Amino acid sequence: MKKYLLIITDEFQRHLAYRANITAYSIGHIIDVSAQVIIWSVIFSQVSIIKGYTLTEMMTYVVFGWFFQHASSNYNFEERVARDIERGTLSSLLIKPISYLRYITACAIGRVGFAFATVWGIAVILLLLMHDRLIFNFNPIILLIILIMVVIGFFIKLLFSLIIGLFAIWVVEISGTYFSLNIIAKFLSGAMFPIALLPSFFINLTLLFPFAYTLFVPLQLYLGKISIYQGVIGVGVELVWLIILYGIVKLIWHFGLKKYESVGI
Amino acid sequence: MKFPKEFKKYLILIKTAWLRQLVYRTTIYAYRFGNIFDILFQMAIWMAVYKSTEVVYGYTYHQMLTYIMISWLINFFISNFGVEDTIARNIQNGELSIYLVRPLSYLKAITAFSIGRASMSIISGAIMQIGVIAVFHNHVLPPSSIWAIVEIIFIVLISYFVRLELSMLLGMLALWIIEISGILHISNVIIRLLSGGYAPLSLLPAAVYQACLFFPFAYIIFLPTQLYLGKISLLQGFYGILIELAWLAVLYVIIKIVWRKGLRQYEAVGI
Numbered sequence: 400m401k402k403y404l405l406i407i408t409d410e411f412q413r414h415l416a417y418r419a420n421i422t423a424y425s426i427g428h429i430i431d432v433s434a435q436v437i438i439w440s441v442i443f444s445q446v447s448i449i450k451g452y453t454l455t456e457m458m459t460y461v462v463f464g465w466f467f468q469h470a471s472s473n474y475n476f477e478e479r480v481a482r483d484i485e486r487g488t489l490s491s492l493l494i495k496p497i498s499y500l501r502y503i504t505a506c507a508i509g510r511v512g513f514a515f516a517t518v519w520g521i522a523v524i525l526l527l528l529m530h531d532r533l534i535f536n537f538n539p540i541i542l543l544i545i546l547i548m549v550v551i552g553f554f555i556k557l558l559f560s561l562i563i564g565l566f567a568i569w570v571v572e573i574s575g576t577y578f579s580l581n582i583i584a585k586f587l588s589g590a591m592f593p594i595a596l597l598p599s600f601f602i603n604l605t606l607l608f609p610f611a612y613t614l615f616v617p618l619q620l621y622l623g624k625i626s627i628y629q630g631v632i633g634v635g636v637e638l639v640w641l642i643i644l645y646g647i648v649k650l651i652w653h654f655g656l657k658k659y660e661s662v663g664i
Numbered sequence: 665m666k667f668p669k670e671f672k673k674y675l676i677l678i679k680t681a682w683l684r685q686l687v688y689r690t691t692i693y694a695y696r697f698g699n700i701f702d703i704l705f706q707m708a709i710w711m712a713v714y715k716s717t718e719v720v721y722g723y724t725y726h727q728m729l730t731y732i733m734i735s736w737l738i739n740f741f742i743s744n745f746g747v748e749d750t751i752a753r754n755i756q757n758g759e760l761s762i763y764l765v766r767p768l769s770y771l772k773a774i775t776a777f778s779i780g781r782a783s784m785s786i787i788s789g790a791i792m793q794i795g796v797i798a799v800f801h802n803h804v805l806p807p808s809s810i811w812a813i814v815e816i817i818f819i820v821l822i823s824y825f826v827r828l829e830l831s832m833l834l835g836m837l838a839l840w841i842i843e844i845s846g847i848l849h850i851s852n853v854i855i856r857l858l859s860g861g862y863a864p865l866s867l868l869p870a871a872v873y874q875a876c877l878f879f880p881f882a883y884i885i886f887l888p889t890q891l892y893l894g895k896i897s898l899l900q901g902f903y904g905i906l907i908e909l910a911w912l913a914v915l916y917v918i919i920k921i922v923w924r925k926g927l928r929q930y931e932a933v934g935i
Contacts, residue, residue, distance in 0.1 A: 417843060417846075419843075419846070420843050420844075420845060420846035420847075421846065422846070423846025423847050423849070423850055424846045424849055424850070426850050427846070427849045427850035427853050430850065430853050430854060430857070431853055434853075434857050434862060437867070437868060437869075438862070438863050438867060441720065441721060441867045441868075442713050442717075442720055445717045445719070445720055445721075446713075446716045446717040448716065449712065449713060449715075449716045450712060450715070450716070570690075572688060572690070572691050573691075573694075574691055574695075575688075575690065575691035575692060575693065575694025575695040575697075575698070576691075576694045578694065578695050578698045579694050579695065579697045579698030579701065580698075581698075582698040582701050582702055582705075583698075583701055586701065586705050591705050591709070592705070592708075592709045592712075596708070596709065596712035596713075597708060597712065
């Protein structure tokens with residue numbers, strides 16, 4: 400355990416070198432959220448309810464949705480895994496007395512540390528700026544369930560990124576693939592807009608995938624659109640997905656290593 | 665056809681960049697696949713919105729869908745797919761030094777490179793987007809007039825170079841600030857937003873909208889879509905072209921100045 404803790408702090412410190420850069424990304428986030436707020440405000444100036452969403456609910460969805468999305472984000476970790484494979488760096492990691500999968504998980508955790516702190520910073524700014532336009536829900540049980548969902552969500556997204564990254568063993572250049580998969584995953588999670596706006600067929604479809612449980616479902620719980628009981632079931636579904644994805648990663652890793660050619664060395 | 669020698673070397677650069685792109689065919693297709701979803705999701709949002717209302721800020725359902733389709737198409741035509749990253753990388757890695765000792769102008773070389781590199785993506789993007797429009801032709805309005813199309817083609821051609829100039833300026837920032845991927849990220853979000861790439865600029869508060877017209881961004885995507893939808897007259901479109909040409913010239917001068925100052929600053933780190 401201790402060696403992985405070292406990797407986490409190591410990776411955290413390495414990313415402190417990019418403080419200014421990460422902060423610059425954060426400013427981009429604020430603009431991104433502001434753009435969504437403006438567009439929805441304009442739309443809601445013409446109508447009061449869209450598919451059961453009022454303006455304050457939509458604003459809450461945008462701001463908290465942004466927060467959940469980034470609190471559970473691994474910032475394209477698949478690129479790191481793919482790079483390890485493309486450049487052959489993986490070989491030097493394989494001969495070290497650590498498991499690569501655990502090593503890379505520790506890296507991912509350390510890597511998001513600083514970004515996570517800035518996400519909290521921005522969240523506070525957004526909440527202060529928009530406090531009179533948001534819904535606040537202080538029910539401790541709901542907040543606890545949401546916390547659990549977002550934490551599991553981090554690991555679900557991480558496993559998903561590992562799966563995509565490990566594809567690089569078979570397909571060396573995969574930037575286009577993860578670009579596409581990330582858009583689909585983002586949509587399925589509800590980060591682009593509330594899935595509730597879609598016809599019910601699509602809503603049911605997205606609930607079959609793990610992504611909705613990292614963002615859309617916790618937000619529905621926060622907004623009181625689903626009951627605590629349904630929230631707990633959501634956590635259960637998330638756990639099942641976590642296990643399935645873990646199994647897939649293990650399987651891909653098992654077969655991938657036999658295929659690994661260590662190109663680029 | 666005989667080209668002057670000066671021109672020929674850049675033609676070779678265009679060709680090499682194009683050939684290099686061909687290696688990444690599958691990757692490019694994969695990107696297009698993602699774009700299709702991006703477009704479909706954007707359509708889905710507006711479809712849901714228009715279930716509850718008829719008109720949003722003067723845009724009917726069909727006008728909004730047309731706006732999205734046409735703005736995506738134009739976006740593909742004018743995109744240089746991250747030339748700012750290439751320039752920044754050349755500076756960060758010190759590769760710029762190699763270019764500087766060659767008998768060609770770096771700025772011209774990077775322009776040639778961007779044309780060659782982007783053409784494959786532009787072609788695939790345009791074909792894909794025309795396909796998407798064909799599938800949803802019931803939701804998309806025809807252009808307001810033939811002359812509007814002629815003006816739009818002019819605008820899009822200029823827009824490619826205005827966008828390229830903006831990318832060059834962003835990339836050159838790396839001469840002063842070495843690690844700039846964060847800044848590039850914000851700038852691209854802002855440029856896309858202010859050029860009307862996400863939603864019509866007229867949705868913005870009136871003051872912001874007016875301010876947008878003072879910047880070159882609005883002329884890149886927003887202006888041609890307005891012409892297409894017939895929301896502005898051909899004469900207004902013509903004025904728009906003149907303003908865009910003026911921006912093209914202004915940005916060119918700025919680039920020249922920044923480049924001169926920047927080269928003195930260049931430290932060739934990373935060599």
